[in-house]
Amino acid sequence: MKVLVADDSEINLMLISLVLKEQGHQIITVTNGPEAIEVFKRHRPDLVIMDVVMEGMDGFECARTMRSIRREDWIPIIFLSNSVDDSSIAKGIDAGGDDYLTKPFSKITLIAKIKAMQRISDMRQRIYHTTKKLEVLSATDALTGIYNRFQFDKSIVEKLSVANRYHRQLALLFIDLDNFKIINDTFGHHIGDLLLKEVAARLKSCLRTEDFLARVGGDEFAVILSDIDNPLVAGVIAQKILDSLTPDYHLDENKIRISASIGIALYPSSETTQMTLIQNADVAMYHAKELGRNSYQYYSTNLNEKYKQHIHLEQALQFALEKNQFYLKYQPIMDLQNQQAVGLEALLCWDHPEYGAISPADFIPIAEETGLIVPIGYWIMRQACEHATEWDLKKLEGFKLSINISSHQLLQEDFYQNTVDILNDTHISPTLLEFEITETTEMDYASYTLRQTIKKLHDLGITISIDDFGTGYSSLTRLKDLAIDTLKIDQIFVQDAIKDYNAGIIVKNLINMCKELKIDIIAEGIETQEQLDFLLAHGCIHGQGYLLARPLFIEQVKGLLLSGRKE
Numbered sequence: 001m002k003v004l005v006a007d008d009s010e011i012n013l014m015l016i017s018l019v020l021k022e023q024g025h026q027i028i029t030v031t032n033g034p035e036a037i038e039v040f041k042r043h044r045p046d047l048v049i050m051d052v053v054m055e056g057m058d059g060f061e062c063a064r065t066m067r068s069i070r071r072e073d074w075i076p077i078i079f080l081s082n083s084v085d086d087s088s089i090a091k092g093i094d095a096g097g098d099d100y101l102t103k104p105f106s107k108i109t110l111i112a113k114i115k116a117m118q119r120i121s122d123m124r125q126r127i128y129h130t131t132k133k134l135e136v137l138s139a140t141d142a143l144t145g146i147y148n149r150f151q152f153d154k155s156i157v158e159k160l161s162v163a164n165r166y167h168r169q170l171a172l173l174f175i176d177l178d179n180f181k182i183i184n185d186t187f188g189h190h191i192g193d194l195l196l197k198e199v200a201a202r203l204k205s206c207l208r209t210e211d212f213l214a215r216v217g218g219d220e221f222a223v224i225l226s227d228i229d230n231p232l233v234a235g236v237i238a239q240k241i242l243d244s245l246t247p248d249y250h251l252d253e254n255k256i257r258i259s260a261s262i263g264i265a266l267y268p269s270s271e272t273t274q275m276t277l278i279q280n281a282d283v284a285m286y287h288a289k290e291l292g293r294n295s296y297q298y299y300s301t302n303l304n305e306k307y308k309q310h311i312h313l314e315q316a317l318q319f320a321l322e323k324n325q326f327y328l329k330y331q332p333i334m335d336l337q338n339q340q341a342v343g344l345e346a347l348l349c350w351d352h353p354e355y356g357a358i359s360p361a362d363f364i365p366i367a368e369e370t371g372l373i374v375p376i377g378y379w380i381m382r383q384a385c386e387h388a389t390e391w392d393l394k395k396l397e398g399f400k401l402s403i404n405i406s407s408h409q410l411l412q413e414d415f416y417q418n419t420v421d422i423l424n425d426t427h428i429s430p431t432l433l434e435f436e437i438t439e440t441t442e443m444d445y446a447s448y449t450l451r452q453t454i455k456k457l458h459d460l461g462i463t464i465s466i467d468d469f470g471t472g473y474s475s476l477t478r479l480k481d482l483a484i485d486t487l488k489i490d491q492i493f494v495q496d497a498i499k500d501y502n503a504g505i506i507v508k509n510l511i512n513m514c515k516e517l518k519i520d521i522i523a524e525g526i527e528t529q530e531q532l533d534f535l536l537a538h539g540c541i542h543g544q545g546y547l548l549a550r551p552l553f554i555e556q557v558k559g560l561l562l563s564g565r566k567e
């Protein structure tokens with residue numbers, strides 16, 4: 001042990017030093033209070049033995065000063081005194097002392113006291129280090145090593161109160177990975193974990209050391225920028241984060257791509273309290289997601305209404321199935337030349353007792369986000385197959401019943417088997433069905449699993465069509481590996497084809513290419529005669545749209561089948 005001995009009697013110092021050296025301790029001796037404090041600061045002793053009475057500064061005062069210097073670890077102090085009465089013991093303990101030795105003392109007593117102190121000191125050190133470790137652990141996210149939700153909740157309160165006190169501006173960024181669930185489902189949790197680690201590292205590299213970064217949920221991160229002089233800085237950092245997250249991730253021989261959506265809330269700003277800041281960042285993040293992902297958004301008050309609506313829909317959707325609020329409509333798919341129906345596309349409708357009719361464009365994304373699309377999807381498939389049996393569609397040669405399938409459904413391990421079960425239960429031949437799949441980013445990284453499922457369904461006899469072709473991710477070259485039977489050209493393209501020269505060329509080429517590849521084409525959203533004429537002129541065979549037929553209630557379908565087509 002390193003022992004600091006302070007006594008203004010040289011003889012005492014010598015005696016104590018002798019004993020301590022004999023015991024193998026390292027000694028530093030001083031003869032007055034101020035010197036003792038200096039050494040205490042500089043040399044960090046493990047034990048202090050100090051005379052109560054010294055000239056200038058007495059032992060008690062000296063102990064009090066030492067305690068105020070090193071608060072974090074407790075260094076034992078033993079007082080030396082000529083007479084020990086009750087009041088001086090109390091005074092000594094109050095000043096921060098741990099024990100007393102009355103002069104004169106025997107060598108054995110000194111050694112025993114030091115041993116006892118050493119034991120206590122060791123114990124204190126251990127408790128101190130364990131407490132420190134626990135503090136770090138409880139603040140850290142075990143997977144990524146950055147702060148966790150618990151620390152985020154603590155830090156935001158502290159940082160807001162500092163911002164208040166010093167009139168500083170603070171920005172909170174909520175970062176949510178897009179479609180992370182799909183990656184987890186496709187590649188497994190191990191890869192999901194590796195990805196989160198790498199994301200945390202990339203986020204860290206975008207920030208300064210004084211910025212706060214935490215993982216606050218499965219695939220959610222939060223950043224607090226505590227002192228910004230301009231709100232635009234938050235946007236600049238958000239963009240830097242988005243850019244750093246986009247390059248490919250190479251994880252155990254898998255190449256994965258991911259993007260994120262970021263919501264930004266500023267403090268102070270109108271009506272913002274500590275409580276609402278987090279909610280505002282969340283609202284802004286949802287908005288960023290809605291605007292197409294891989295983007296950031298600042299919070300503004302008018303977003304609140306939208307967000308509330310989103311939450312209401314999400315809650316109502318949980319019960320829509322069991323409360324029988326869904327029904328299907330069917331839009332005929334027509335032969336453009338003879339205007340006879342060659343198929344029906346099932347479209348989901350939701351009639352909510354309070355909110356009225358809600359468009360699938362508004363609630364399907366929520367169903368996908370929450371996973372509700374899976375049970376809802378099976379309900380749709382079963383319902384459509386039952387209708388097909390009822391209408392005896394198998395009698396109509398080449399007729400197709402098209403069902404929209406979300407890629408979330410396709411990623412379910414038992415999707416294929418459940419499909420087979422539904423076909424068996426309803427006595428429907430697989431060749432009657434066409435599955436419409438919208439190409440999304442999910443299809444990209446999930447391509448292997450999806451491709452396998454699509455292939456199995458195709459082998460079973462179900463035809464596969466790519467929905468909304470032309471709106472984003474799709475390209476013919478990328479689709480060539482998939483077992484595709486049909487392309488549905490998105491209505492935007494169909495509508496632009498007659499207005500915009502380039503769109504027209506694209507549609508024309510698409511029709512030609514598909515002919516060569518023996519892929520059927522269905523033009524969507526035909527609303528005018530002009531559009532229909534254009535498509536016919538360029539050899540498009542099939543189409544769908546309000547000009548030809550609107551989505552029909554089930555009661556209307558039978559009539560269409562009877563009148564429009566010879567059975």
Ligand code: C2E
Nearest residue numbers: 347348360361364380404405406525526527544545546551
């Ligand atoms: P989608 O699969 O592209 O369906 C076509 C949408 O375009 C339908 O809207 C339909 O009513 C509408 N439409 C048809 N002809 C025209 C037209 O001439 N002009 C215009 N402006 N629109 C036309 P709906 O029913 O609102 O469905 C919107 C989207 O919701 C669908 O787009 C599909 O992505 C999704 N959806 C609908 N039903 C289902 C379903 O059962 N399952 C899944 N997973 N998604 C569905």
Ligand code: CA
Nearest residue numbers: 345404436467
């Ligand atoms: Ca569709």
Ligand code: CA
Nearest residue numbers: 467468488524
């Ligand atoms: Ca479509």
